[in-house]
Structure formats: structure tokens, C-alpha cells
Amino acid sequence: MVTAAAAHKPQQQQTRVLIAGNYCHDVLIQDDTVKAESLGGAASFISNVVNGMSIPCNLVSKVGEDFKYPVDYTPIVIPTSKTTVFHAYFDLGIHENGHQDRVLKRVCACDPIRPSDLPDVRSNFGMAVGVGGEILPETLERMIEICDAVFVDIQALIRVFDSVDGTVKLVKLEETGFYSMLPRIGVLKASSEEAVFMDVEEVRKWCCVVVTNGKDGCKVYWKDGELRISPFSANQEDPTGAGDSFLGGFVAGLVQGLAVPDAALLGNLFGSLTVEQIGLPKFDSRLLQRVKDEVQRRKMQCLHCERSDNELYFLKPVGHEQFHASLGSAKLIPPCSSQARPWTPSNSPKETEQTPIPHYTAQAKLLVNSVYEEPIQTVEGKP
Numbered sequence: 001m002v003t004a005a006a007a008h009k010p011q012q013q014q015t016r017v018l019i020a021g022n023y024c025h026d027v028l029i030q031d032d033t034v035k036a037e038s039l040g041g042a043a044s045f046i047s048n049v050v051n052g053m054s055i056p057c058n059l060v061s062k063v064g065e066d067f068k069y070p071v072d073y074t075p076i077v078i079p080t081s082k083t084t085v086f087h088a089y090f091d092l093g094i095h096e097n098g099h100q101d102r103v104l105k106r107v108c109a110c111d112p113i114r115p116s117d118l119p120d121v122r123s124n125f126g127m128a129v130g131v132g133g134e135i136l137p138e139t140l141e142r143m144i145e146i147c148d149a150v151f152v153d154i155q156a157l158i159r160v161f162d163s164v165d166g167t168v169k170l171v172k173l174e175e176t177g178f179y180s181m182l183p184r185i186g187v188l189k190a191s192s193e194e195a196v197f198m199d200v201e202e203v204r205k206w207c208c209v210v211v212t213n214g215k216d217g218c219k220v221y222w223k224d225g226e227l228r229i230s231p232f233s234a235n236q237e238d239p240t241g242a243g244d245s246f247l248g249g250f251v252a253g254l255v256q257g258l259a260v261p262d263a264a265l266l267g268n269l270f271g272s273l274t275v276e277q278i279g280l281p282k283f284d285s286r287l288l289q290r291v292k293d294e295v296q297r298r299k300m301q302c303l304h305c306e307r308s309d310n311e312l313y314f315l316k317p318v319g320h321e322q323f324h325a326s327l328g329s330a331k332l333i334p335p336c337s338s339q340a341r342p343w344t345p346s347n348s349p350k351e352t353e354q355t356p357i358p359h360y361t362a363q364a365k366l367l368v369n370s371v372y373e374e375p376i377q378t379v380e381g382k383p
């Protein structure tokens with residue numbers, strides 16, 4: 001078995017982002033026909049965004065010897081296990097409102113990621129983003145120890161799998177072994193379908209909660225306030241990975257020093273770009289360059305914003321709407337090449353109202369510290 005240390009990509013001196021979650025083989029099925037097969041898993045969608053934004057990261061993932069995709073971050077290969085496989089059925093989950101949703105089945109599960117698989121160096125941002133049950137309570141504990149702020153996708157915590165056919169079901173967050181760790185994580189991200197499996201009013205007392213809502217963008221909740229963040233328009237082809245790419249964009253924004261509302265816009269942007277392609281999206285290089293330029297410009301703008309108090313961190317900094325417009329216009333740049341293929345009917349997003357409710361909270365402080373306290377320390381007792 002390849003050890004975690006040997007499997008990692010050679011490290012830059014300062015690892016800023018640590019992603020933990022297994023790569024998967026995704027099979028997209030509609031009307032009993034395989035429509036596409038793709039590299040999947042939240043870790044692949046997130047690293048795709050983070051790499052696209054030129055942010056160095058470290059990724060811990062486990063696969064079997066059957067793993068079939070080239071990836072930037074070498075996974076740990078488990079000879080006795082197979083790669084996690086998900087079948088996504090797009091015709092079984094028609095909601096009462098007519099909205100087409102998917103039914104997911106985990107048909108194969110690779111080994112969980114254990115604390116010993118994680119690197120011994122500290123990271124500023126940890127991302128616990130399992131999809132097939134690979135994040136164990138002790139793994140999340142270890143991430144909390146070695147990362148300044150931990151971002152968790154609730155799907156890593158509340159999924160259970162039917163013992164016969166692997167259908168993904170969700171359980172209440174408070175019934176899981178992760179609930180007591182909430183005060184020590186930075187951000188918990190959930191889709192609106194997943195959010196009903198937690199008491200948002202209770203959880204927001206402990207950590208920042210981000211609920212994504214498809215074409216309607218997302219909402220950020222913290223102890224004393226909440227904020228709706230506008231979406232970007234998209235012609236949806238495949239919803240797979242939108243939430244993952246959102247989280248990648250959100251963290252990419254925070255890594256670069258954006259305030260939470262601006263970083264959430266970057267999350268919305270990458271979510272909207274992802275639904276326009278089938279499977280793992282390929283971002284156009286000109287678009288990425290423009291987004292990076294806009295983020296740099298925004299960062300410089302906000303250096304001049306009043307920011308001496310933690311209270312301001314959740315505030316929409318002046319110029320937020322303009323930043324939204326600039327990112328939106330980046331989406332209009334003609335692509336170097338077109339990757340999108342028609343498959344499902346497209347959706348058009350509605351503009352949503354914005355509700356700034358600025359207040360200081362302990363979570364804000366945690367995030368501020370994680371972003372602005374620069375030095376990366378080594379784990380106590382380890383080199």
C-alpha cells in the first residue's frame with residue numbers, strides 16, 4: 001500500500017489548502033442509458049477549481065487499482081479495495097414541484113481516509129469533503145487539529161448507504177458522531193435538500209453555515225446574521241459537482257483574502273460554470289485569467305476598506321454588487337473552445353434580494369484568524 005506521505009504531490013513549502021475526500025468513478029444514467037462517465041468525488045471538483053485559481057493544495061484520496069483517470073494529485077492506491085463508484089439516476093427523482101433531481105447509488109466504496117493518512121504539516125484551510133462515507137469522526141478530529149479552519153461538506157457527515165443497492169439516504173446531523181465537533185469547525189456547507197437534515201438555527205450558533213440553493217445562489221448564516229448571495233445565470237446541462245465547485249470557489253476566495261460575501265460570489269460563479277458542462281468541468285483559460293484578475297482587483301480594493309474589526313468580516317464590502325457584475329461579465333468571454341454538450345433542459349436563474357445583517361461572532365473571528373494569521377506552524381511534537 002502506498003503511504004499518504006509517499007503518495008502526495010511534492011509539496012510547496014507552505015501548504016495552504018488540504019482537501020480530504022476520495023476520487024470516484026461517476027456514471028450518469030438517464031432512461032436506463034449511460035449518458036456519461038466521469039471522474040467524480042467532491043475532491044476532484046474542488047481541486048479542479050482551486051488549481052484553476054492557481055492556489056497550491058494538498059489532496060488525500062484513496063482509490064483501488066482500477067482507478068482510471070489521470071489526476072493532478074496522486075491518490076493512495078489500496079490493492080485490496082476498488083475505487084468508489086456512484087451511479088446517478090436522473091429520471092428517478094422527480095420532485096412534486098416538477099424539478100428534476102438525481103437519485104444517487106454508491107455501488108462501490110473504497111477505504112475510508114484515516115487520521116494516519118493525513119499529512120503531518122499544518123494547513124490553513126482544511127476541507128473534509130467525503131462523498132461515500134470516507135470521512136470518519138476521527139479523521140475530522142485530526143483535520144481540526146492540523147488545520148487553522150476546517151470547511152466541511154455536510155454530505156461527508158450525513159450520508160448512509162442502503163445495504164442492498166447502495167442508494168444514498170440522509171440522516172439527521174445530530175444523530176451522527178460528528179455533531180459535537182461543530183463548534184470546532186469553521187464552515188458547514190449544505191445544499192438546500194441537505195439543510196433540512198440539520199437545525200440551521202442551532203448549528204449557526206456553533207459555526208458558519210452556507211446553504212446553496214441551485215440557480216438561486218446561496219445563503220450564509222452565522223450566529224447573529226445571514227446574507228443572501230446572488231447567483232450567476234447558467235444553462236444547466238448537469239448539476240453534478242455544483243456544490244463541490246461552489247465550495248472550491250468559496251475557499252479559493254477566502255484563501256486570497258476576500259471577505260465571506262465576496263468569496264461566496266466566487267463560489268456561486270464556479271457552481272454556475274460547473275452545471276454548464278457534463279461531469280468534471282474544464283474551465284476556459286481566458287475565463288480563469290479574467291476571474292483571477294478580478295479577484296486581485298477586488299483584493300486591492302478591499303485592502304483600503306475599513307477592516308480593523310472582526311465585525312466587518314461577514315459584511316458585504318462596498319463594491320460587492322460591482323464585483324458580482326465583473327465576475328458575471330467574465331462568464332461572457334468567448335471560450336477558447338466549447339466543451340458543453342446538450343443533455344438536460346436548461347434553467348435560468350432569478351435575481352434574489354440581498355439582506356446584509358452585519359454582526360460580530362466567534363465564528364467570524366475564527367475565519368478572520370484563519371485568513372489573516374499568516375504563519376503556518378508545524379504540528380506539536382512533529383517536524
Ligand SMILES: Nc1ncnc2c1ncn2[C@@H]1O[C@H](COP(=O)(O)OP(=O)(O)O)[C@@H](O)[C@H]1O
Binds near residue numbers: 269
Ligand atoms: N442552474 C444553476 N444556475 C446557476 N447557478 C447554479 C445552478 N445550479 C447550481 N448553481 C450554483 O452552484 C451552487 C451549488 O449548487 P446546488 O445545486 O445548490 O448544490 P448541490 O450540487 O450540492 O446540490 C449554487 O449555490 C449556485 O451558486
Ligand SMILES: O=P([O-])([O-])O[C@@H]1[C@@H](O)[C@H](O)[C@@H](O)[C@H](O)[C@@H]1O
Binds near residue numbers: 026039040131155244
Ligand atoms: O453534485 P454534488 O453534490 O456537488 O457532488 C457530487 C456527489 O454528491 C456525488 O456523490 C459524487 O459522485 C459526484 O462526483 C459529486 O462529488
